[in-house]
Amino acid sequence: MQQPGRAAEIKANGIGKSFGSFRALSDLTLDIGRGEFLTLLGPSGSGKTTFLMILAGFVQPSEGRLFSDGADITDRPAEQRAAGMVFQGYALFPHMSVEQNIAFPLKVRKKSAGEIKRRVGEMIERVGLKGHEKKQPSQLSGGQQQRVALARALVFEPGVLLLDEPFSALDKSLRGQMQAEMKRLHQETGTTFVFVTHDQGEALALSSRVAIFNHGRLLQVGRPDEVYDRPANRFVAEFLGEINMLPLKGVRSADNGATGLCEDRAVSLRGNAGAVGDNAILAIRPEYMSIAREAAAGENCIAATATASTYLGAATRLDLTTRQGAKVTVSVPNEVAASALGNGKSVWLTWPAEKGFLLPDGG
Amino acid sequence: MRGILSDRMGAALLMAPLLLFLVLAYAWPFLGVVKWSFTLPQPGLGQYDALLTDPLVQSVFVRTLRIATVVTLVSVTAAYAITVVWVRGTPAQRLVAEFCILVPFWISVLTRAFGWLALLSNRGLINTWLQSIGFISEPLTLVRNEFGVVVGMTHFLIPFAVFPLASAMRSLDERVLLAARGLGSSRMRTFWSVFVPMTSSGIIGSALITFVFSLGFFVTPAILGGGRSVMVAELIYLRIFQSPDWGLGAAISVVLVLFVGVLMALLFRYVRPRQMI
Numbered sequence: 192m193q194q195p196g197r198a199a200e201i202k203a204n205g206i207g208k209s210f211g212s213f214r215a216l217s218d219l220t221l222d223i224g225r226g227e228f229l230t231l232l233g234p235s236g237s238g239k240t241t242f243l244m245i246l247a248g249f250v251q252p253s254e255g256r257l258f259s260d261g262a263d264i265t266d267r268p269a270e271q272r273a274a275g276m277v278f279q280g281y282a283l284f285p286h287m288s289v290e291q292n293i294a295f296p297l298k299v300r301k302k303s304a305g306e307i308k309r310r311v312g313e314m315i316e317r318v319g320l321k322g323h324e325k326k327q328p329s330q331l332s333g334g335q336q337q338r339v340a341l342a343r344a345l346v347f348e349p350g351v352l353l354l355d356e357p358f359s360a361l362d363k364s365l366r367g368q369m370q371a372e373m374k375r376l377h378q379e380t381g382t383t384f385v386f387v388t389h390d391q392g393e394a395l396a397l398s399s400r401v402a403i404f405n406h407g408r409l410l411q412v413g414r415p416d417e418v419y420d421r422p423a424n425r426f427v428a429e430f431l432g433e434i435n436m437l438p439l440k441g442v443r444s445a446d447n448g449a450t451g452l453c454e455d456r457a458v459s460l461r462g463n464a465g466a467v468g469d470n471a472i473l474a475i476r477p478e479y480m481s482i483a484r485e486a487a488a489g490e491n492c493i494a495a496t497a498t499a500s501t502y503l504g505a506a507t508r509l510d511l512t513t514r515q516g517a518k519v520t521v522s523v524p525n526e527v528a529a530s531a532l533g534n535g536k537s538v539w540l541t542w543p544a545e546k547g548f549l550l551p552d553g554g
Numbered sequence: 555m556r557g558i559l560s561d562r563m564g565a566a567l568l569m570a571p572l573l574l575f576l577v578l579a580y581a582w583p584f585l586g587v588v589k590w591s592f593t594l595p596q597p598g599l600g601q602y603d604a605l606l607t608d609p610l611v612q613s614v615f616v617r618t619l620r621i622a623t624v625v626t627l628v629s630v631t632a633a634y635a636i637t638v639v640w641v642r643g644t645p646a647q648r649l650v651a652e653f654c655i656l657v658p659f660w661i662s663v664l665t666r667a668f669g670w671l672a673l674l675s676n677r678g679l680i681n682t683w684l685q686s687i688g689f690i691s692e693p694l695t696l697v698r699n700e701f702g703v704v705v706g707m708t709h710f711l712i713p714f715a716v717f718p719l720a721s722a723m724r725s726l727d728e729r730v731l732l733a734a735r736g737l738g739s740s741r742m743r744t745f746w747s748v749f750v751p752m753t754s755s756g757i758i759g760s761a762l763i764t765f766v767f768s769l770g771f772f773v774t775p776a777i778l779g780g781g782r783s784v785m786v787a788e789l790i791y792l793r794i795f796q797s798p799d800w801g802l803g804a805a806i807s808v809v810l811v812l813f814v815g816v817l818m819a820l821l822f823r824y825v826r827p828r829q830m831i
Contacts, residue, residue: 247736269735276736282729286751295747296737343737353736 198226198383199259199274199350201246206255208241208407215241216407219255223351228377228384230394232430233404240355242404243387247353248272259350275344275352275382279359281336283328289339290315290324296347314342317379318372334365341376351383358393370397391431395419403427419476425550428474435480435519437493439473442549449549454515458491461544472550479546480521482509482531483539492541495519497531511540584811587804594801601805611789611806618786621700621775622768625707629764630757632708633715640716641723655713663710667777670706671697674778698780706774711767715760722756762821766814786810 201223208216216238223229231239244250245257248269257265264272273296284292293314297307315321318338328336337357344352354373358366374397377384388394394401395415402412403426411423422428425436439458442451448461453473460473486492495511507528511519519540523531531538591601605611640651658666673679674696681693696702730752734744750757772787779785784792786806793803 247732249732249736269732270738270740273738274736276733278729278733280727280729282727282733284730284734284748284752286754295734295739299737299739299743347738 197350198381200225200261201351201383201385202258203242203246204256204258206242206245206252206257208238208245208250209253214407216245216252219409221402221409221412223383223385224400226381226383228374228386228397228399230386230388230398230401231404232388232391232394232401234389234430236406237404238407238409239387239389239402239404241407243353243355243385246351246385247274247276273347273349275347275349277337277340277344277352277354277357279356281328281340281357283336283339283343285328288325288327289320289331292328292339293342293346296343300347310346314346317376318342333361334369337361337369338372341373345376345380345382348380349382351385352380354384354386356387356389358388358390366393373397395431403430405430420546421548422474422550425472425474428550433477433520435475435477435521436550437473437475437513437517437519438515438552439471439549440469442469442471448544453491454493454513454517456493458493458547459544460547460549462548468552470552472552473547474550475542475547477508477520477522480519480540480542482521482523482527483541484530486539487541490541491544491547492539494537495540496535496537497528497533500528500532511538513540584807587807590800591804591808594804601801604802605805605809608802611802614784614786614789617700617783618769621703621707621783621785622765624704625711625768626761626764628704628708629711629715630719630760633712633719633760634757636712637716637719637723641720655716658709658713663773664777666710667706667774670702670709670778674702674705697778698782700779700783702778702780703775703783703785706778707768707771710771710774711764714767715764718759718763719753719756722753722759726752759821762817766817766821769810769814 203219203221203223206216206219207214219238219242231242233239241250245252248264248267248271252265255265256263259272284295287295290311293311294307297310302310315324318341320335320338320342323331323335328339331339340357357373358369361369370393373384373386386394386397398415400412401415401418403410403418405426411418411427413421418427419431422431428434428436437453439451439453442449445459448459450457450459451471451473452458458473483492486494493513495513497509497511499510501508501510502525503522506522507525509521509523509528509531511521513519521540592598594601636651636655639647640655641648643651661669671678675681675698676693676695678697680696681690684690685693696705726749731744731748734748735741739747770787771785772791775783775785776788776791779788787810790803790806790810793799793806797803
């Protein structure tokens, strides 16, 4: 992290952290690639922020080692690691102007006055704060303060930028705007970004890879589509979005997939379907399921009855109950939903073989 | 609207006894003092004229300002260090600091002044000890001079200087300090360019309180100054009970109260009262 202008590559090796008897982080091994945009995702208390603080050097791990570009930085104090950091609530210096805030990391590095002026000017332009140079942070809106925090963290060209839930205080429309801005800054600077959030939509939209945490453990790390379509376990599947789960019996692995019995009907799965046991849970995202009037031969389908519908504008969300009592939610075009509704009317739920995946039974 | 009105009435009723007491016991008699300053021994501005020309009165004012300034500088600096430990130290350090801040409140100002006398006088503990280890041959004059007064007053005022600083330090966002370090700033640099400026309201509040208190000190300078380092309060006492020159004593009182009033106005202007306690 010490070479400016060059994205850092970070390796965490068996990192753990205990606060008294509380185990905040357990046995975390994770490689963060040069220039990647990695999101640490999880509910509060999952260990994601603890890991970010360990990366920044504010928290010392109880065990394990941390490497940056091959050098062991576990014992290096925060001020010598100099990872750029954007805090929740921004943590701007309230007694300094916008300009002085952004100049601070350059001043402590004893850069010449001319260089500081030039780089601060460039950065202010880049984050769109021109005209606000002399203002105090308290005179700025939330979004503008956010930009100052980003500019201050990026101005000294750190090898890695750490972001701790930076958008949690912004309203929804500003959030979207700042997300786009951050994506642009990531591309422009080429720096490694490590981003903490508990918002799965944000994680999927921004990252090149997502690492999902729960109870201090790293559960899965992968590209957004990988973790969304092939979650490693039930927690990841549910945390990343709505999911339908149906009990599956007599599971057998088959050519490039698996087969089994769902509600006494043979169903098949294609692709990397997940762990195979005799009993498992078949998981399918609501948007991959559709409604049919007739059961088509050779396709996955089970019978269900619609119990409620919610109009969402672009689509309608239908809640259904299968014959054996499983609850299923699907998102379908509005006219399909209308035809499916009716007193006790039975419909067929279908889904493509490659969209279903297996989760271990009960886990 | 009715709610606000009744809240205000309630607040006024709660404050009434205190206000009444202040008016009867303080403001009303003080008006009498103001009257004396213009009427004794004969009506006119004679006493205020004397204030501006009498070299003794002037030297006392100058000494009072000088001592108050030195005491303020030393007290606020020492209090800052203690407060950092009290607010940001380990639990054990906090306990020790809290003890050091609170214990002086339980010992009367008179007792403390005599305590310092016992420590600092020519045959006091410090001089005897320094002589016995051969560090000095003649006793140092540590008391019955301004040094003694400054020591005694500083000791008394440090706890008062602590509270505005503590509230400023407590309200400081810890993440801002982390941010400074994360941006590459050493602990020293973070202290001087982030921590100190961000607690400046506490420093101003602390300095003003200490300074205002110092101006009116009586017991400590009277005992530790030994009549040689007379401060304003003692001069007023001398003019009223010993000279007696009530008119001059009253005029000095009026000037002192006005000066303190201006300082208090500044205090409330720059530091919100909430931050001082």
